[in-house]
Amino acid sequence: MATDTSRLPVASGRVAEIREVALSLFARRGYHATSMKDIGDALGIRAPSLYNHFESKQQILVEVMRGTMEQLLRDHIDALASTDDVVEQLRRATEAHVRYHARFRDEIQVGNIEIRALEEPERSRIVLLRREYSDSWEALILRGVGRSVFRVSSPRLTAWAILEMGIGVARWFDPAGEMSETLLAYHYGDMALRLVGIAHAPAASVSAVE
Amino acid sequence: MATDTSRLPVASGRVAEIREVALSLFARRGYHATSMKDIGDALGIRAPSLYNHFESKQQILVEVMRGTMEQLLRDHIDALASTDDVVEQLRRATEAHVRYHARFRDEIQVGNIEIRALEEPERSRIVLLRREYSDSWEALILRGVGRSVFRVSSPRLTAWAILEMGIGVARWFDPAGEMSETLLAYHYGDMALRLVGIAHAPAASVSAVE
Structure with a gap:
């Protein structure tokens, strides 16, 4: 977990601890079923001390969700900026998307379930960031279609299919399991490239991967 | 909604009403935040009357989740039994999966979010049905690979990718929107066929679909 959170915006030790413990409780019990007292108990501190670092439980949720989306967008922009080749852009953006969802599983789960627990105007801001992300995917696929490199019947559905298949990873990936994040x-x-009509030979035989 | 629920197991009018209203409240507020009184209020009946039909709020959740998975499995089995051609099996199973997720959006959302609210032994039963479903998808892809019709590097990941991209439909599909469930x-x-290495020309030009 230390390696994971190190990729999120730098926060002082105590703030990072609170966020990590709160995230874990939100993921397992749900936001509404978790109290500031529960968070304090898990950290061995009294609830009032939490308020030195966060105004409210809602603020913790906001920071978790905003930090998560901003990191995802940064990784995505890096992937796109790293090459002009639209095929490589798609491959790298997909890899970044999948690595992210394999790594920040609790953040993804809380983000998807607790969006309804987020108060305005933060909810609209998060929804806007998500929209920005999926629009960028659609634009990427449209660029590939425009260059006659990709062939798809619907750029939007193809973008959403790639996004969704990657989001699913957060539900089942086990970092201690047989398949590494990198192989994943x-x-x-490769699957994203297939979806835009670029057929590669499979990377390995069935028996080597299963 | 009348057309939708008609495909679920037949239930007497009142029971179906209670299930429908509870489902809607669970989807919008969450299971824990919904009381039997809320369900009664929405129906204009007193909470004690609900207990003539359901033992508990938990039993309503159980019936919603079990009914949902059983219907999904039935549609899946029909798709597989309808043809011996593994390509058609994949196409029909994917279409059934997507139609299902486009239609039963509240059921899917409640199923995915509230699985943690389900008590044992029902939770394990639902998890087993889900496992049965995804295993059948993996077996389908393995059959296609065995017949040298499909080419994939990982039958399991390919199965999961198809499942996840379909599940995503439940999050955004709007039956009143431009795209029909059938076109979807x-x-x-077509995307599922691409993922197993079967490249078709896109069904329509970009401009015709977007």
């Missing part, structure tokens, strides 16, 4: 990312990169 | 199903069927 390669597989999804 | 065709698009996803």
